[in-house]
Amino acid sequence: xxxxxxxxxxxxxxxxxxxxxxxxxxxxxxxxxxxxxxxxxxxxxxxxxxxxxxxxxxxxxxxxxxxxxxxxxxxxxxxxxxxxxxxxxxxxxxxxxxxxxxxxxxxxxxxxxxxxxxxxxxxxxxxxxxxxxxxxxxxxxxxxxxxxxxxxxxxxxxxxxxxxxxxxxxxxxxxxxxxxxxxxxxxxxxxxxxxxxxxxxxxxxxxxxxxxxxxxxxxxxxxxxxxxxxxxxxxxxxxxxxxxxxxxxxxxxxxxxxxxxxxxxxxxxxxxxxxxxxxxxxxxxxxxxxxxxxxxxxxxxxxxxxxxxxxxxxxxxxxxxxxxxxxxxxxx
Amino acid sequence: xxxxxxxxxxxxxxxxxxxxxxxxxxxxxxxxxxxxxxxxxxxxxxxxxxxxxxxxxxxxxxxxxxxxxxxxxxxxxxxxxxxxxxxxxxxxxxxxxxxxxxxxxxxxxxxxxxxxxxxxxxxxxxxxxxxxxxxxxxxxxxxxxxxxxxxxxxxxxxxxxxxxxxxxxxxxxxxxxxxxxxxxxxxxxxxxxxxxxxxxxxxxxxxxxxxxxxxxxxxxxxxxxxx
Ligand SMILES: Nc1ncnc2c1ncn2[C@@H]1O[C@H](COP(=O)(O)OP(=O)(O)OP(=O)(O)O)[C@@H](O)[C@H]1O
Ligand SMILES: [Mg+2]
Numbered sequence: 001x002x003x004x005x006x007x008x009x010x011x012x013x014x015x016x017x018x019x020x021x022x023x024x025x026x027x028x029x030x031x032x033x034x035x036x037x038x039x040x041x042x043x044x045x046x047x048x049x050x051x052x053x054x055x056x057x058x059x060x061x062x063x064x065x066x067x068x069x070x071x072x073x074x075x076x077x078x079x080x081x082x083x084x085x086x087x088x089x090x091x092x093x094x095x096x097x098x099x100x101x102x103x104x105x106x107x108x109x110x111x112x113x114x115x116x117x118x119x120x121x122x123x124x125x126x127x128x129x130x131x132x133x134x135x136x137x138x139x140x141x142x143x144x145x146x147x148x149x150x151x152x153x154x155x156x157x158x159x160x161x162x163x164x165x166x167x168x169x170x171x172x173x174x175x176x177x178x179x180x181x182x183x184x185x186x187x188x189x190x191x192x193x194x195x196x197x198x199x200x201x202x203x204x205x206x207x208x209x210x211x212x213x214x215x216x217x218x219x220x221x222x223x224x225x226x227x228x229x230x231x232x233x234x235x236x237x238x239x240x241x242x243x244x245x246x247x248x249x250x251x252x253x254x255x256x257x258x259x260x261x262x263x264x265x266x267x268x269x270x271x272x273x274x275x276x277x278x279x280x281x282x283x284x285x286x287x288x289x290x291x292x293x294x295x296x297x298x299x300x301x302x303x304x305x306x307x308x309x310x311x312x313x314x315x316x317x318x319x320x321x322x323x324x325x326x327x328x329x330x331x332x
Numbered sequence: 333x334x335x336x337x338x339x340x341x342x343x344x345x346x347x348x349x350x351x352x353x354x355x356x357x358x359x360x361x362x363x364x365x366x367x368x369x370x371x372x373x374x375x376x377x378x379x380x381x382x383x384x385x386x387x388x389x390x391x392x393x394x395x396x397x398x399x400x401x402x403x404x405x406x407x408x409x410x411x412x413x414x415x416x417x418x419x420x421x422x423x424x425x426x427x428x429x430x431x432x433x434x435x436x437x438x439x440x441x442x443x444x445x446x447x448x449x450x451x452x453x454x455x456x457x458x459x460x461x462x463x464x465x466x467x468x469x470x471x472x473x474x475x476x477x478x479x480x481x482x483x484x485x486x487x488x489x490x491x492x493x494x495x496x497x498x499x500x501x502x503x504x505x506x507x508x509x510x511x512x513x514x515x516x517x518x519x520x521x522x523x524x525x526x527x528x529x530x531x532x533x534x535x536x537x538x539x540x541x542x543x544x545x546x547x548x549x550x551x552x553x554x555x556x557x558x559x
Contacts (some may be wrong), residue, residue, distance in 0.1 A: 077464040088459035092553045102463035133553045
């Protein structure tokens with residue numbers, strides 16, 4: 001697991017990082033998002049040990065790695081696999097040769113190196129490309145080789161800076177799948193910097209939103225989507241206000257967020273039954289976060305017990321975000 | 333008027349002079365490469381954005397390198413006489429020419445090498461840094477290996493340049509093709525020798541250039557780009 005504590009970094013008077021604190025639990029994926037210039041790459045470069053922060057700590061399994069030098073620094077670098085932004089493969093080496101580089105740095109002997117490279121090629125699904133040179137690979141394949149290289153020396157942390165920014169949507173999927181497999185099969189802790197909320201949607205357990213060098217939002221994606229005011233929910237959930245709702249035809253209008261198969265599939269019919277209310281979905285829709293179905297609906301309710309129905313929804317695990325009509329903040 | 337030198341004698345002259353030229357240029361190229369590549373690496377390591385940036389060291393090294401490059405070879409040839417005597421035990425002949433040739437070529441190679449190494453993309457170098465590779469490992473496996481084709485071409489350029497410089501070897505009795513063209517051909521009004529030598533030099537440099545281009549291409553994995 002990795003902890004970032006109060007990290008600051010400035011360049012000639014520009015405060016790129018302004019006291020960044022966040023943590024990533026072992027075996028989870030954190031997405032760091034934020035507008036251009038927010039400090040995402042600076043954070044990534046600090047964690048990658050390419051940049052030294054002005055102050056603060058970065059702990060990997062408890063040990064601060066920000067002030068190391070020499071061989072201790074190189075050893076720490078092996079603990080953190082990095083997928084740099086852009087083309088980073090050696091063009092004069094084959095895919096297999098590129099993956100072997102960290103193993104050579106770590107002094108792993110030849111036969112072991114070859115078998116490890118084989119495992120990694122298998123992990124990223126490019127066994128048949130072992131002997132191909134980067135120029136013979138597609139952008140997505142090159143990026144998957146870069147992931148394999150980052151994982152070669154068995155790091156506990158995998159850091160990727162914009163791993164999909166140069167890729168089309170389909171290829172993006174294959175790279176994200178590989179990152180997800182790394183977490184699932186190798187148990188590495190993943191930190192992925194991206195400007196693409198799609199990456200957060202597909203593979204991130206947690207998200208941290210950076211703005212002007214500060215963390216303005218940090219938590220589990222599935223928790224944050226239940227919070228109407230969060231940037232994460234507005235970025236990831238279906239819009240509820242595409243169609244104007246004729247509010248006069250309902251006793252109550254409210255937005256609810258439902259997370260998980262059970263909630264999405266059964267909660268609304270049950271609540272209609274239980275409270276004898278008429279329940280209409282007047283806006284919003286269904287999406288998926290990772291494997292989890294998540295719905296945000298704008299509901300129009302008719303019936304005497306509409307307030308109780310909304311209350312019950314929130315007790316049953318749905319986040320009732322907003323009552324547009326009727327008493328504000330029902331059980332919110 | 334005397335009759336033209338028989339062709340068989342011209343060939344004998346050319347063979348002997350070619351041997352001298354290849355000897356002088358070959359040995360000095362090897363020395364200039366062995367010493368010039370580290371200079372280029374050092375220049376690049378200490379440059380801004382290099383692996384071991386050090387403005388002071390870089391500035392001094394740059395100054396010395398550029399001073400060496402701006403020195404006319406003919407000046408070097410005579411100025412280094414005492415150094416040459418110290419190293420090779422004499423200051424006359426082909427072997428004696430090797431010293432100024434190599435000394436002149438080291439800064440030349442150094443600058444070429446630095447320019448080439450600086451072309452290796454920073455993302456590629458940083459990726460290697462993040463693997464925990466040592467500086468030496470990065471120099472060898474990334475900087476030098478990634479630019480090997482360009483480096484081989486640079487050595488080719490050096491060889492051609494040294495063939496040119498070696499034409500002045502006659503000043504200290506070094507012989508070689510340039511000396512043959514000037515002394516036997518030009519100064520004695522022997523057109524046959526002059527133009528044969530010129531033609532042969534053209535062939536020789538073309539072949540050498542071609543050889544280096546081939547070797548560079550053979551070392552370049554990028555040519556395998558998808559068809
Ligand atoms: N090496 C540097 N020298 C000077 N300023 C820098 C340097 N690196 C970053 N900055 C500045 O720090 C701030 C944060 O930059 P950073 O690259 O971390 O942003 P980012 O969130 O990655 O943006 P983007 O989404 O555009 O990549 C910016 O104002 C940038 O100009
Ligand atoms: Mg960036």
